[in-house]
Amino acid sequence: MSIIQTKKLTKRYGSKNSVCNISLTANEGEIYGFLGLNGAGKTTTMRMLLKMVRPTSGDIYYSGQPISKLPSEFWNQVGYLIETPHAYPNFTVEENLILYAKQRLIPHSEIKKRIDGILQQLLLDAYRQVKAKDLSLGNSQKIGLAKALIHRPKILLLDEPANGLDPEGLVAVRHSLIELAKNGATIFISSHLLDEMEKLVNRIAIVANGRLLREISLSEFERERQSKLYIKTVGSIKNLAGYFTAKYLQSTLISGEEILVSGVSIPQYSTLLKQLEQQNFHPMIFRPVQESLEAFFLRTIKEVH
Amino acid sequence: MKQIWSMIKIEVYKIIRGHIPIYILAFYSFLIFIHMQSSTWEAFLNNTFFMYSTVIGLMGFGILSSWAFGREYQDGTYKDILSLPIPRTSLVCAKFLALELCFIGTTVIAIGVTFGLGSCFGLTGFDLFLAGSVVKRLFIATLYNISLSFLYPFIAGIVRGVLAPVSVSFGALIMAVVFGSQPVGRYIPWSVPGIYLSDPQIVNSAGRLSIFIIVIIGVYGTILWWNYADQK
8 A cells, every 4th residue: 555655746946856756656564765866856855745845746645645635633643854853952852852742742641651662762761861952963863763753653754864873873773663664654764874775675766866767666676786796816807807808798896806797697607617717717706796775776876877 | 722732831831941031031120220210119110111111022022932933943943843743823823822921921020020129129109000000001012012023933934043033123122212202103013012101192003003914914924934835
């Protein structure tokens, strides 16, 4: 079931198209990765999804309902973090969360329990009584995430949620999001940390210059991502590169001993290895390397330009 | 209604925790001390309440209402309140109502402070009827001042900050002082509260209408801004 859907969503500032004809669909329980370079239109799209910015044209639907027809109570199902999180600087972490929980109309009896839970979940418990203005970037980010999660939303829109988080925080946030998605929440997330995204997302959209270049599921990504051959050898790497060029295979030197070869399918590996042995290259390491989401993203952007 | 009441309580809490009403009252007490020249209650109440209406009512309320709305932009917290399960119109109204409550509360405390300090100064000629009449005038002047303060949240929204509306409130004070003693002052909304305190008979319908126009611009402008402007 589609939870978030946009149809030809466009936002124009003056003569510049910030977002142009973006049509996408995020389904129930899906973690939807929204990827793009800086200025690609990710944040503007998210702001339109949150009714912070009005689209120039196009439509937004939540569970099939047009955004303009949704009752205000609907927004209690939505949690969000847009760019840099902010909090009232002179209030402590706990006070900020109490205020936000009240604004979210969480029952008074529930508030303390929810705050305790979320602070522990995000490893923020030790900072409960610290004023927001005294927090590090990572902990400020965690307050933003706590606000996004405290009312147990069914839809989460997160723009760069991993900004400034330490590895421990990243893992904590990753686990929280995966757990939420398992419980049926739909998570729409944008981030530049593509390694982290690769561990999270079920569906990927790539945007550039305000346009949607690709929207693929994780299984499609698995099929489409290229596999390269990583070879480490003690022999002359330049001769090896020359050998591949003569065989019309594209290769990239990584170091004086390492090379990446593309265009070789898995069934051809054993034949190629035998040929290299015959040519006295004697590879020390010979293994396939799958294209990362980062490489796939960059390749997709490059192919379009 | 429950939602609005809940939001009003939150907004009042945010305002009180911001300490601005306390600063306003402290500044007012300081002004009473440095301007203390009267020997009778009548002169004292007229002078201090005129000072309250102009300095606190115009500038203090202006600063407070600019801050209550502008800080959300300045601190970036406006993003947190734009997609709440409460209509934005209710949210803006709750903020306005919270401000009104704080203005009225500040005024009540200021009246208490005035009478308290007056007692300490050993003034003569206290008359309950006179005091009641001056306090009544102060309350009506305060209602004018509250109405005028509705404009600043609209300016705070447009400029997404506090500084510009606060500057406008300084400008309003200067305008009130400059035009307050001139015949044209009765038509200038920011001069009306001070004129009313001096002599209620001078204020006419045109003056009241000018304040009403400010209320309409301020309230509707702010509501429309929060509902329809792009919140980038």
